[in-house]
Structures are given as C-alpha cells and as structure tokens.
Amino acid sequence: MQTLTEQIDSGTLWTFAGGIHPPENKTLSNQTPIDTLPLPEQFYIPITQHIGQPGSLLVKVGDRVSKGQPLTQPSAPMALPVHAPTSGTIEAIGDWVSAHPSGLPETTITLKPDGEDRWCSLTRRDSLAGMNNTEILATILNAGIAGLGGATFPSHIKLNPIQPVKYLLINAAECEPYITADDTLMREFASEIVQGLTVLDKLLSPERILFAIEDNKPQAIAAIEQAVKTSDFDPKQLQVKVIPTKYPSGSEKQLVQILTGQEVPSGKIPAQLGMVMQNVGSVFAIKRALFDGEPLIERVVTVTGQRTKQPGNYWVRLGSPIDWLLKQTRFNPQLLGQKVIIGGPMMGFTLPSLKAPVIKSTNCILVPSRKEMPGNARELNCIRCGECARACPQQLLPQQLYWHAKAKELDKAEALNLRDCIECGACAYVCPSDIPLVQYYRIAKSALRQEALKQQASDRAKIRFDARQARLEKEKQERENRHKAAAAKRKASAPAADSDAVQAALARIKKAKPETDSEQDMAALRAQRKAEARARKAEKAATDTASAGADPKSDAVAAAIARAKAKKAAQNSDNTAPDPKKAAVAAAIARAKAKQAATKGEPAASETPAQPTETTAKAGDNKRNAAVAAAIAKAKAKQAAAKGETTASETPAQPTETTAKAGDNKRNAAVAAAIAKAKAKQAAAKGETAAIETPTQPATDAEPVQAAEAAAPADPKKAAIARAIAKAKAKQA
Template identity: 50%
Template sequence: MERSSFVSEIPIYEIPGGIHPEEHKTRSNQTNIRRLPLANELVINLKGQAGNRSIPIVEVGEAVLKGQVIAECDGIFSAYQHAPTSGTIIAIEKRTIAHPSGLDDLCIVLKPDGDDQWCELTSSSNIEEMDREAVLAQIFEKGVVGLGGASFPSHIKLKQHEGVHTLIINAAECEPYITCDDKLLQEHAKEVLLGAEIISKLYQDINIVIGIEDNKPQAIDAIQQARKELELSNIKLGVVPTKYPSGGEKQLIQLLTGKEVPHGKLPADLGLIMHNVGTCYAIHLALTEGKPLVERLVTLTGDNCKEPGNYWIPFGTPVDHLIKATQSDTPKRLIMGGPMMGYELPHAHVGIVKATNCIIMSADGELGMDQTALPCIRCGACMDACPASLLPQQLYWHAQADEFDKAEEYDLFDCIECGACAYVCPSHIPLVQHYRYAKSTIRNNRVEKLKAEKARERYEARQERLERVKREKAERHRKAAEARKKAAEEAGKKDAKKAAVQAALARVQAKKKAQQSDESAADKNQSDDNHSEGNN
C-alpha cells in the first residue's frame, strides 16, 4: 500500500512488539463515501454504548422525527439515544444485540416513513462565548460517544481538565480492512479539525497532535490542506510507521510522546487526552449544526461484499439489509469490527450500534478462523508480539486453569485484546478468547462479591437495627419499672406522712377527750361537795 513521504512534525518513538498483518484496505478506500436506502425497520439497541442502558421515553405507536430523543440516559455514565430517521415506533422489546454472547436485550424498533424529516435543531450560534459546562452539556445531550471503539460517553472523558496539556486525535486506524477514519479525513478533514478546535476550547494552552499512520497519504494531504485553509497553526501532525496496533490508545501515546501510561492510570494522569477523528466530526455537527449522533461512517468489506466501501449508516440498521443493499453474497461469517479485535455476529438481523466501525462479509477461509487449535509449543512468539510487554503464554495457562488471581498478578487487565499474540501463534490458539473469558469471570466475581458484601452489610444493619430496637424496648421497660417503683415509693411516703398526721390528730383528739373527762369529773366532785355543805 502507498506510504506517505510526509515527514512527521514531532518526534516519533517506538513501541514494543507489534505485527504487520496484510492490510486489505484498498478494497474499501478507493470509492467516495456513499449512502444506502433506508431499511424497512431499525433495531436500536438501548445498550449500544459503554455504561448504563438508556431508558426509553417513547411508546409503541408513537410517531417520531429524525434526531428526536427516544431514550434518556440512566445516570451520568450513559448516553441519550435519538431517532435515526423519522417514522413510527412499532415495538419496544428484547431483540438479539450486536455482542459476542448473542444474547437479547431491550431495543426500540422504528419503522421509517421514508421522509427522513429532522426535528427542530438548535445549533450553538457563538461557540467561542460558550462556557465549558455549556459545551459539555451540548455534547452530552446530543448523545456523542467515542467512535473509536469502546463508545465511552465523550462528556465524561472531557470533564477532567486540570493539568491536561495535549489533545491527541487518533487517526491511526491500524487494524486491517477498516478505512472509515481514512475516508472521513479524505472528504471531511475540515470538519474534523473544527471539532478538534471545539474540544481544545475546553482547555487552556493545549497542544493538538494528530496521530496517523504513514499508509494514509491522501488523508495526510487533506489534513494539511484543511489546516492551511482554517489557519490552525496549533495542530501538529505525528506520522507514525504502519504497525499494528499503533492505534491503541496507550500505544499511540507512547509513539507520539515517548511516555507510557502506568498500570491503573489514565492518559489524563499524564496530561493527555485522546479522541477519535469520528468523535471530533460528531462534536462539530453537535455544536455547529445541533445534530445529535444518529449515524456513523461504517466500512463494508470482505471477499463476499460486492460493493465494498464506506457508507453513512443510521444506527439500528440490520446487517442483513447492508448485505442486500450491496448485493453481496451470503457471508461465511459476519465480523463486526476488524479481523483482529472484532467479533462474529450471531446472525445478520442485529442492528449496528455506535461502536460499529466495520462489517466484514467474509468468504470461506478468508479470515483463517477455521484452523484447529493445537497444544502450545512454548515458542515465545506471542511474548515478542505483545505491544503491552505482557507474558501472553503465562496469561493463557492461568486463564485456562481458572487461576484468576495469578492471571491478575501477570497484569491481565493491561491486555488491550489486540490479537497480535493469537496472530503469530503457530498453534492457532485463540488466546484473546481466553483472556476475555478470564476478564469477564473476574468482573463477574467482583460484582458477585460486591453484591455479597452489600447483602452482608444489609444483614448486619438489620441485625443491629433489631438489637437496637430490643435494647430501646428493654430500656423503655426499665425506665417504666423505675417510674412505677418511684411512684410507689412516693405514694408510700405520702401514705406514711398522712398516717403520721392522722396519728397526731388522733392523739390531739384523745388528749382533748381526756381533758374534757377530767374537767367533767372535777365539776361533778365540786357539785357533790357543794351539795354536802348545803345539807349540813
């Protein structure tokens, strides 16, 4: 493939490992970006981005316009979903989603009316005067997520701004077959750079570096031309050698800066932030035209794809519609993403999501996925190819034996699942599948442990509450008993005092009666004496 003769404007460093798989890019990057007819129905997955599932706010039978909010975010770590076209909501139900598991999840099914009519859009008239929170709110409300792979909500990634000094625009697109970022830059480089400028306004004195592989000469020329027209002298081009996986976040950072993101840290901890070219384009549309994220550029390719190229595809478009619209043969396998980091779809009826950058319609034997895995021969080729400087062979043994603690000791979660190890493995062992299995099991165990911990805390809190109620009840009884005893004692004292008074009164009465008796006796004696003297 043609390589650019352009010399990088910044120093380029090296990364460990890496491979040079056959690129297969020319089959899809030789034609202009196109559109396909709308599908008869769109199946919009409410879990079509990283984070929490969106919450539907429409009802079955409701008519919606293109760009209208149909699902709200569930907490800050989520994203809004908007109608990809105008039409009627015909179902809100579980459908098979684009995921390796092939499981069902809640989806909104939209039947297009063919008018493709936008709802009322509100653009930002003067972005320069908008404060940081207003720009982030607009990005959030328009449902913009990272379009480079993980579809992480962009407003969260942009929140941290203290100490950030460099914005890296990832245009490397190192994986074979995929060319959507390449074509986006070729045809819309100006909009991508304007989106990068909007992001840069969220920071102070920030440098902008576009990291791109040297196998994209036309995209490099388009960036140079757009930069010249827009007079954006603060944007530098970092042209890196074509090597997989140079487009990985940590790998591209190391290539452009010479810095390694430490274990357990984020690029922002080094003062760096990275966004994909598609994300920059989406942010530009969100702010300047008020358009929410309702479609994305997708590479359609593979030996069974009869019209390979890059197409604007509304979210929720079923893959079988893409096969029919490109008059393609029935593929042996459908791969969403590239051959290295993508995954096989369970069937062709799933709808594309915000993370879908490529659909490979493969023919028999095209991707080498039918080879039988043989025992590991301990050759060490996987270790040499690993761009994260891990020990893939050790991780494989521990994952296979369910020794997850040991796998974590060997930095399992530093694995970016690039597939370089599996690509060079002479035994054709699907190493990445073992790593994904170990990671998912560890995550599930952590969730279960957290649930158990919360259940234990609830149980202990309930027991403490019952004990507290018991203690409070006993205390009330004790106080009531003391109160009764005190009342009885008080009553006893009062009775004793009353009895003493009664006794004193009785003594006084008795004394009075005695005195009265004595006086009566004395009066009688006196009367008898007087009577005797009278007789004498």
C-alpha cells in the same frame, strides 16, 4: 535537559514494545468517496449502544417520530439516549438479536420509515459564544455521542476529567487492517473535524493538541494539515503527528506511549496522567451536535473483503440491518459460505446472525474469502516458542495466561495482569499452533467480571447488614438511656419521707420474728401461771368439800398431783408447741380441768365402765392407797399431755371381773355406790355413756384404777381425793 513538552514540540516520537505488521488490505475500500445509502424497510434500534446503563423509554408502540427525535432519555450517570434515524412509526418494542458475539437478544425499538426523512427541530450555531462548559457537555450528552473507535465510552464523561488536562490526543491512527472509515472521513471532512477540536479546546484548555495519523494515510494527513493551517489554532498548540505504521498503535495506551513516551500504569487511565484521548469520528460527531444540532444517528462504516462486489465506505443509519447493508454492496448473504466479521480481522468477531443491526461501535463489516482467511484452523498444542510474549504490546505473558485461563485458574491469571490485556490479537496472529488465545482471555475476563459483580453485591449486602446492626444497637442504647433517665427522674422527684418510711417498714419486718418469739414465750408463761392458779383453786375447793375429818396427808397428795399436772402441761406446751395456738389450747385444757374440779365437786374416780362392777377390796393401808392413786393420776396426766388425747379412750369398756373377798364393810360398799352414782350422773349430763365403745381392747390403764378403788378404805377423806382425781380426768377427756 528538555522537558516533555519541548521534546514533543521538537517532533520526538517514541515507540512501544511488541507489535506486529499484518497485511493492511486497506486499498479495497479507500479508493472511493463515502457513499450514502437509501433507507431500509425497517430500523432495529437497540436502546443500549454504549458502555453503561440504558436510558428509559420515551415512546410506545404506535407513536410517530421525527428524524433525530430522542427515543430514550438518560436516567443514570453512564446512560446515553438513542434517537430516531428517520421519521416514521414505532412498530414494536421488544427483544431483537444483538450485534454481539453471543447474539443474545436485547431490548430494541422497531421503527418503520415513512419515507419523508423529516427532521425534528434543530438548534444550529455558528460559534460557541455564550455557552459554558456545562451547556456544552449537556449538548454532547443529549446528542448520545460515545467513543466511535470501538469502546463506545460516553464522551461527556471523558471530556469532564477531575484534574487538569495537559495533552489532548486525537486518535486517527486506524491501525486495524481493512478498516478505512476514519481515513476517508479525514479526507472529506477535515475542516469539520478541526472545527470540532475547537469544542474540545474550550472544554479542556489543553497545553497541546496532538493529532496522530499513521504514515500509511498520506491523503488524510495532507487534508488535516491543510485544515489546521486555515484554522485559528496556534500551530504549536495543534500539532499533526505522523506515526509509524505498526499494529496496535491505535490502542489508547500504546498511542500515549508513542506520542509522549509515558507508559500508563496498570489499573490506571490516561486521564490520571493529565491526558485525554478522543477518536477522530467522535470529534466529527461533536462538531455536528454543537454547530449543526444533529444527534448521533449515523456513522461511516467500511464494507470490505474479497467477497463483496462494491467494497467501500458508507454513511449508514444506526439501526440498519446488516444483511440489508450487505445487499446494498451487491452481495447476497444467502449464498454466503463464509463468516461475516463485524470489526477488523484482529479485534473483530464473527456475527452469529446477520439480522443484527448497525450500532455506534460498528466501524467495519468484513466479508473475507477463503484465501484471505482460511477459517478456523485446528488448534494444536503449545510448543512454548515464546512468539506470543514477543508480540504482546502490553508485555504480558500470553502463554501462562492461556494455561491459567484454560484451567479456569482465574486468581492466577489475574495475578499475571490479565485485565491489562487489550485483546489486540497479536499473540494469536503469531501463534504457530493456531491457538485462539484471545478467546480464552475473553472468557476468563468475563468470568472475572462476574465474580467482581458478585463480590460487589456481597459487599453491598454486608454494608447494609452492618448498617442495620448499628441502627438496632443504637435504638437499643437509646431505649436503655431513656429508661435510665426516667428512673433517675422518678428517684429525684420522690420525697425523702417516702424513702424513710420504706426503710422503717423494712426494719420492722426484720424485727417481727424475734418479737413474735418473745410474745409466744410470754403467752406460754402466762398460761403456766394461770394453770397453777387454777390447780391451787381446785385443790382448795376439794379440801373445802371434803369432810372435816380429812387426812392432811391426802390433801397434800391431791394438791401435789394438781400442781404436777399443771406444770407438766405448761412444760409440754413450751417444749412441743411453741406456737401460740398450742399454748392457748393447753391453757384452756388446764382451765377446764380446774373449773370442773371446782364447780362440780364430784369424785374424780378413774373412768370405769357404766355398769357397776362388784369389787372386793382388802383392807389396806391409807398411805399405800394414796400412793397408788397419785401414781395413776400422774401417769394419765403425762400420757394426756404427750399424746394430746384422753386417758379414758385407753380404758376398755369391758368390765373387769375381780374377786372380792367376803366381809366388806359398809364403808366400802358406800364408796362403790357413790362412784357408780357419780359416773351415772356424769353420763347423763353429757348425753352419753361413760363406758368406752371399744370393749374388745384389753384392759390397760383401768386395772390399776380398779385395784385402787378396791383397796381404798371407806374413808370420807380418801373418797374426796378420789372424786377430785376422777373429775380432773373426766375434764381432760
């Protein structure tokens, strides 16, 4: 079985599905040689004439420039420079109408020629000896060469593929009706074109160079074949392939299929299959850049149509106004009642303004008559005939694409491979309903491109956001690690003694509360013991001051009363006031009572008003009087300990009237006089009256005291006991 290269060498050609055969109408413009036109009055040079980014400006208004001088410089991978088409002065830099279906303005340099047409310095070469691929590609880039077949893809990028190239394909099919620019170029400059192939051969080193020309260009075929024979190329390496006339055989993917039989998959390019394709006009421009040193400042443009007086092909400087170009062919645009099409009738578009300039992709200016192109017919409904599907060279479904594009269902249109549409116009040409299918496809593809740009911007924003979040998280983690490292360093550097001291301090703090409670208990116990001792001391003092004939029972009663009070005070201090302060207060009260009883030795009678009261007491039993006095003292001591206040405040100052019986003996009178005298002395010592200043309160606790006083006999022993009780109560108050 033959290999692909063997089949190519044997002259095998393939074909593609679909396609049409519209009227060629090429004889209008290919009967005369290429003509040269004079300089226009002004040039309008757009800084973007290719696919990709524009270059940055090198000139400003008022600068004088020479022919071929660069006006911009590339500042991005897909950027190309533009050059001055002649010598002159920069008059303006700003917006000007573009050669685009939209007619939107774009940045344009306005150049006024000086008429000298003076070249800048050029570097000419006879061969490529001493030049490497990098230098060759740089020369092509600086010359501003792009694909002149209509796509305007930067040539220096296309001629620097990633993988090796097996086949170099030269596209000279020129399948579009009316256009003859490549045809006449091959007729007149065949040897220069073959010389340009030597540059591509040095760059790519392909196994085969296939030069494809449609069979409707016999003169061009003969000229190229003759140039190949006189060149240094091996006839097997450089082969001229004459292909059948069929539209759109000049499309890149279709020409690859014709010459190699391989179909370029959807979403891929021929370079991924080891093939590179160049237009014949681009090859000629590369020859002029490498050997003559001339940048791309002009090209061959076909001006044709039945409305032109001088149809033909012309060397046109880039930036020449289209209305000026039409006037050079003896046509007055002001009298035009028809449209002017830039490009061919199949893939061209109507110019919105004739002020637009000629650019690198302008290969044809078509001015058809009404007979040639009747104009925009009325769009009818689709009848589902299927002719568009049969004519589509990409084997798409134009009918479904039309419905989805019209309904703006872009996702469904994209799913049907809308991006693979080459916009050849074959479907619209065969449509019986005159539906402008290609226009719908272009609008939908433009919308898809806009969505793709938005998605790319969104993806870039997401990448930036994720990168920022990752950076912030990394910084946070680094801070935490630094803090942890610092803490570990401090812990490691601290001596062990400090840690032991801290632990010991914590242990002491934990034990502080139990120790405090124990100290409080001990303080209360000591206060109780001291109170008992002072009570015993007071009892002894009271006994000593009493008369020798005191009753032992009365002494025992007084001692018991003092011990009970001290014990009660200690118990109340333990129960109600565990606090050391309260215990100290109770102990101080007990000490004061004992001290007062010991030092003064005065009668401790109950607190009665300062004014003497006349009492009449019956003679009573000594035991009964002692019991009454003990009960009164016990009650008052309990009340003082519980409430923390004196019992004297509870006795009214108002004297109580008692009825004394006649016949009091002298002893009772002496007791009363002694009580009054003791109270007067106590009031004088304290600086205040012994009477309570609340005379309005009813008599409560004083009544038993007065009764006891009235019933007490005039016995010295009993008088001593009464004085001790009164003294203790006064000290407590």
